[in-house]
Amino acid sequence: MAATDERDVVLREFFLGFVRLHVLYHAGHAPVCGVGLMAEMAHHGYRLTPGTLYPLLHRLERAGFLTHQDRNVGGRRRRYYSRTERGAAVLAEAARRLPELVGEVLGGARAGSVGEHPATGAGARIP
Numbered sequence: 114m115a116a117t118d119e120r121d122v123v124l125r126e127f128f129l130g131f132v133r134l135h136v137l138y139h140a141g142h143a144p145v146c147g148v149g150l151m152a153e154m155a156h157h158g159y160r161l162t163p164g165t166l167y168p169l170l171h172r173l174e175r176a177g178f179l180t181h182q183d184r185n186v187g188g189r190r191r192r193y194y195s196r197t198e199r200g201a202a203v204l205a206e207a208a209r210r211l212p213e214l215v216g217e218v219l220g221g222a223r224a225g226s227v228g229e230h231p232a233t234g235a236g237a238r239i240p
């Protein structure tokens with residue numbers, strides 16, 4: 114069904130944005146590896162496959178937000194990612210916008226005020 118597919122695509126885009134923010138957040142506290150990140154995301158209720166996570170990490174690294182270091186862990190090579198200054202700056206920019214979004218989405222849902230926002234009709238209200 115097309116409508117269901119579109120819903121899944123949009124939800125997936127939201128989800129991937131949340132995952133990127135999580136990765137940038139955690140990689141700023143200690144180097145993180147894919148296996149550790151999948152466990153961390155599972156803890157938050159996100160089921161993430163390597164096929165989704167690794168391309169996401171590579172993309173963040175290509176953008177200059179992460180850097181990696183390979184380590185040998187029990188005979189296995191593991192790639193550990195750390196946040197760069199650029200990654201810290203982009204996370205700070207996203208974090209700066211989060212409270213407003215969260216306040217509006219959650220506050221709006223609670224107050225049932227959808228439609229009162231200037232962007233959703235208040236400016237067009239007929240007197």
Ligand SMILES: [Zn+2]
Binds near residue numbers: 135153
């Ligand atoms: Zn987390």
